[in-house]
Amino acid sequence: MSKAAHHEVDTEDTGAAELSLEGEFAWAVHDVRGLIGRLFDRRMREIGLTQAQGRVLAVLRRTDGATQTEIADQLDMERAPIGKLVDRLEEAGFVERRADACDRRVKRVYLMPKFASVAAEMLSLGEEIFVPAFEGISPAKIERITAVLLHIKTNLIALDAAQSSTSN
Numbered sequence: 001m002s003k004a005a006h007h008e009v010d011t012e013d014t015g016a017a018e019l020s021l022e023g024e025f026a027w028a029v030h031d032v033r034g035l036i037g038r039l040f041d042r043r044m045r046e047i048g049l050t051q052a053q054g055r056v057l058a059v060l061r062r063t064d065g066a067t068q069t070e071i072a073d074q075l076d077m078e079r080a081p082i083g084k085l086v087d088r089l090e091e092a093g094f095v096e097r098r099a100d101a102c103d104r105r106v107k108r109v110y111l112m113p114k115f116a117s118v119a120a121e122m123l124s125l126g127e128e129i130f131v132p133a134f135e136g137i138s139p140a141k142i143e144r145i146t147a148v149l150l151h152i153k154t155n156l157i158a159l160d161a162a163q164s165s166t167s168n
Contacts, residue, residue, distance in 0.1 A: 029149075036129065043125045047118055054122060056085050057094060057115060065108045067100075094118070 019027065041051035049057075059074050060066060066074075072082040086109055089095045093114040100106035134142060 036133075039129050040125065043128070044122075047121050047125075049118065052081075052085055053089055053094075056082065056089060057111070057118070057122070060095065060109060060111050061115075061119070064111050067106055067108055071109065 037051055040054065044051050044054045055075055056071055059071050063070065063074075068079055068082050068086060071086075072079045075082070086095060086097070090097060093112055095109050095115070096112055097107040097109055100108050
């Protein structure tokens with residue numbers, strides 16, 4: 001067992017154990033994610049989009065032509081809500097669905113030229129949030145934290161795969 005796992009200490013007031021170091025880290029990540037989401041949502045509404053729509057556009061910016069299932073997987077969402085988000089983005093002219101070249105039953109989602117009208121603003125919003133968030137943290141430390149988070153992500157993907165294969 002890791003040294004951090006022994007970080008639990010009984011508190012006198014409640015009799016409950018304090019969180020382990022790993023637990024504190026997980027809650028901090030959860031809290032930061034929530035704060036980033038709230039800030040992005042507030043700012044995205046200023047440009048006429050929701051945070052969820054912005055997340056779909058951000059996925060497509062990296063992987064234009066993804067299927068709705070691929071988008072849902074990347075955003076850890078169900079396919080039905082992604083379908084509704086893509087519907088709204090398509091109605092607004094930001095994306096379009098096209099049949100897959102190899103399988104006409106599969107629809108791929110592509111960015112449309114109108115996306116360019118908000119792409120720069122989305123990047124700017126990110127800068128406005130992340131520059132102050134990372135104030136006082138060196139690039140080297142950010143690289144280390146990023147490496148740690150990617151390692152945790154890899155471990156969790158493996159755990160998820162193992163658990164889903166045993167539950168099927």
